[in-house]
Amino acid sequence: MFRKLTALACTLALVPALALAQQTTPPTTDTSKKMDTTSRVTQDTSYGKLGTPMQAHNPGLTMSQVKQLQQAINSSGCDAGTADGMWSAKTEQGVQCVRTQKNIQSNDINDVLKALNLSFTAKSDSADAKHDTTSR
Numbered sequence: 001m002f003r004k005l006t007a008l009a010c011t012l013a014l015v016p017a018l019a020l021a022q023q024t025t026p027p028t029t030d031t032s033k034k035m036d037t038t039s040r041v042t043q044d045t046s047y048g049k050l051g052t053p054m055q056a057h058n059p060g061l062t063m064s065q066v067k068q069l070q071q072a073i074n075s076s077g078c079d080a081g082t083a084d085g086m087w088s089a090k091t092e093q094g095v096q097c098v099r100t101q102k103n104i105q106s107n108d109i110n111d112v113l114k115a116l117n118l119s120f121t122a123k124s125d126s127a128d129a130k131h132d133t134t135s136r
Contacts, residue, residue, distance in 0.1 A: 058087035059109040060123030066091065072116040073098055 061069065063085035073080035073094035078101060080094030095112055098104070102115045109122045 057092075061087070061109075061120075065118075065120050068118060068120075069113065069116070070094065072118055076101065076116060 058066065066087050067083050067085035070080040070083035070085070070091055073091070074083060076098055078094045078097030079090070081088060081090030095109065098112050098115065102112075104111050104115060113121060
């Protein structure tokens with residue numbers, strides 16, 4: 001009789017734990033949660049092989065020039081993030097916003113600099129200038 005009660009007690013104690021372990025979370029129907037998950041994946045996959053964030057391409061500007069560019073982008077109503085002189089993905093997004101805002105068709109960063117009334121130009125051997133085929 002004692003063995004039967006002990007076995008019954010053990011079974012009753014394990015059933016809820018086993019049931020909980022087998023439960024799966026139902027798919028979420030809330031789109032904001034889905035988008036949050038997607039953005040986390042995007043952020044996680046933006047890391048290179050050695051675990052460091054991949055850097056956006058600086059078109060040959062000094063830190064001081066990048067800072068001036070970021071300030072000009074932010075003043076134009078676009079968002080380049082903090083004006084810290086570091087070329088980042090946020091800076092790239094700000095440049096794209098200015099291109100759209102000012103209807104700049106070329107990929108030449110110098111056209112953006114000119115549209116923002118900045119007094120400097122990027123190096124002519126930058127990747128953006130090389131790939132620009134629309135302004136030549």
